[in-house]
Structures are given as structure tokens and as C-alpha cells.
């Protein structure tokens with residue numbers, strides 16, 4: 581039933597149910613006792629959805645914090661909950677953690693769920709509170725997402741998708757490919773939190789005019805941007821970039837009405853969350869020419885598609901298929917965060933967060 585992979589030191593258990601390989605991988609922490617060791621010994625941590633690129637960091641930080649890990653490359657769900665038995669803490673990515681699913685993990689003995697992501701809108705926090713399950717998120721510097729956002733802005737402003745498509749077909753003509761200079765644009769930044777502010781800082785070097793709006797104004801942001809009401813930002817921006825969380829209040833903030841308030845030919849960039857934009861209204865805007873270009877790292881209903889190889893399959897997201905077909909709409913599969921520094925930090929903070937929870941210490945990542 582089990583076979584051993586000597587290189588990875590892992591045990592492979594075929595999972596007939598969903599085709600995922602369930603990997604139970606025990607990393608023995610050999611490092612001498614450190615400040616975390618006492619509490620960590622009492623805690624078993626299962627890591628779900630781990631990717632091969634995380635393995636090196638998982639080994640490194642399990643040693644650093646003296647933690648024994650069980651690793652599973654499948655998503656945490658009703659089929660894989662058995663792997664969590666005996667583990668008081670678990671680390672996961674962005675699989676929806678519904679009330680029913682969470683209950684199963686609670687029954688298996690899990691008391692703390694750490695998501696290796698900044699966003700935690702995939703976890704039912706209300707259900708967690710009712711159940712007595714504790715939740716934590718991760719953190720990494722905003723630079724990876726901010727850099728990527730600026731890259732998407734430039735790609736959209738310079739029509740790189742159309743240029744690449746055309747030159748791939750050896751059509752080297754210029755017709756229709758003229759872009760715009762970033763420094764001539766007014767850029768509207770909605771959400772001036774960690775990522776939004778870092779984007780503004782980078783944009784300030786391009787010399788563009790920056791408008792901003794947020795529920796709360798921030799002094800650092802004021803160095804780079806003028807805070808204006810949202811309707812003014814929509815009316816005056818040539819390019820609008822979104823950097824706020826997916827809350828109930830923010831659902832479909834970009835919709836038919838708000839698109840109508842924007843400048844003709846506006847460029848939209850979204851590296852925050854797909855649900856901030858009403859996709860149908862967006863597609864209508866592109867088809868009518870109201871929206872001149874877009875670059876999205878996140879789309880509605882991306883869960884279950886992104887991070888999985890869908891090659892040769894019928895894409896189960898018609899809107900995404902349409903967006904992919906437009907020469908002025910760039911879509912990337914939620915990869916803005918994906919740098920060596922960000923992955924290292926996410927793994928380390930998830931392990932450290934579980935250790936702090938199990939020791940009953942103050943935990944900067946704990947949200948419930």
C-alpha cells in the first residue's frame with residue numbers, strides 16, 4: 581500500500597476517490613531544542629495542498645521550530661480529513677473551508693487552521709467562532725504583489741498581449757498596437773493598505789498623477805496620492821487598480837453602474853479578488869469599447885481551476901474562457917504573490933503561527 585520515496589523521505593498512499601495522491605510525509609525535527617521546542621513537541625501539524633516548491637522551506641522551517649509535520653498534497657476536504665487525525669493544527673491554502681467541512685476537522689481533533697495566504701475569505705469565520713476553531717492567516721511583504729501589479733499595468737497600457745499574439749503569428753505590423761505612457765495617466769488606487777501603498781510608491785517613480793480612496797486615510801499614502809471620493813476616482817482615472825479585500829460590502833464594487841461612471845477607454849487592473857468585479861458587466865464594458873483594456877490576476881469562480889493543470893479540458897468557467905479570448909484582456913492564474921521570498925515567508929509564518937497557538941502565546945497571525 582505504501583511506497584517510500586527516498587529522496588523526498590515521503591510515503592505515498594494512492595487515493596482512489598479523487599485521483600489525488602495523498603502523501604504523508606513525516607519530517608523529523610533534529611535540531612537541538614530552541615525557544616519554541618517545548619510547546620511545539622505537544623503539537624502535531626498537518627500541511628495540506630503542499631507544493632513541491634514548498635518542500636525545501638517546509639524542511640527548513642520544521643527544523644528551525646522543532647515541529648513534526650505530516651504533509652498531504654491533496655486539498656483538505658471530506659475525503660482527506662482522515663489524514664489530520666491526531667493533529668491539533670493544520671496549514672492549508674485557499675480551499676473553501678465551509679462550516680460542515682470545518683466541523684469534520686474539529687471532530688478529527690484540529691483546533692487551529694492556518695492559511696498560507698494573506699486573504700482568508702475562503703474560511704467561514706462565523707462557523708469557526710461558533711465551533712471554537714481558531715484561524716490564522718499568513719503574511720509576506722507586499723512587494724511581490726505590488727511589483728506584479730505594476731507589471732500588469734504596463735502590460736495593459738502597452739497592449740503587450742496583442743503585440744505578443746501578433747508577433748507569434750509573424751505579423752510585425754504596428755497598426756492598432758500604440759500604447760500610452762504611464763506618466764501621462766491618472767491612476768486610481770482603491771484600497772491603500774499594504775499592497776495599495778506599495779503600488780503607489782512604485783507608481784510615484786513613473787510620474788503619474790495618483791488618486792486614492794479607502795475607508796480610512798493613511799498618512800504614508802498621502803505622500804504619493806490625493807484622496808478623493810470614489811465617484812471622483814472613477815470619473816478622473818485612466819487606469820484603476822483594486823487593492824481591497826473581498827468583503828460582503830465590496831462584492832461587485834465594479835458593476836454596470838460604476839463602469840458607466842468611468843472614463844471611456846479606462847484600463848482596469850485587479851490583483852485583489854475576483855468577486856470585486858461583476859464579470860458580466862465587465863465583459864459588456866469591453867465589448868462596447870467603454871473598457872479599453874484590463875489585466876486580472878484574479879477572477880470570479882477561480883477556485884478549483886487555478887493552480888491545477890486544465891490542459892485539454894473544457895474550461896469550467898465560461899467568462900474566463902471569453903476573457904482569455906480578448907486581445908486587450910490579460911488574465912494570469914493568481915500568481916502575483918508567487919516569488920521565492922513570499923513562499924518562504926508563507927511557510928515559515930504558518931508553522932510559527934501554529935507553534936505560537938499551541939504554546940498559548942500571542943500570535944500576530946491569529947484572526948479568530
Ligand SMILES: NC(=O)c1ccc[n+]([C@@H]2O[C@H](COP(=O)([O-])OP(=O)(O)OC[C@H]3O[C@@H](n4cnc5c(N)ncnc54)[C@H](O)[C@@H]3O)[C@@H](O)[C@H]2O)c1
Nearest residue numbers: 699771772773774775793794795823824825851852916917
Ligand atoms: N493576487 C495575489 O496573489 C494576492 C496576494 C496577496 C493579497 N492579495 C489581495 O490583495 C488585496 C489587498 O491586500 P493588502 O495586504 O493590501 O490588504 P490590507 O488589509 O493591507 O489593505 C486593504 C485596504 O482596503 C481598504 N478597503 C476595504 N474596503 C474598501 C473599499 N470599499 N474602498 C476602498 N478601500 C477599501 C481597507 O481599509 C484597507 O486599507 C486583498 O484582497 C488580498 O486578498 C492578492
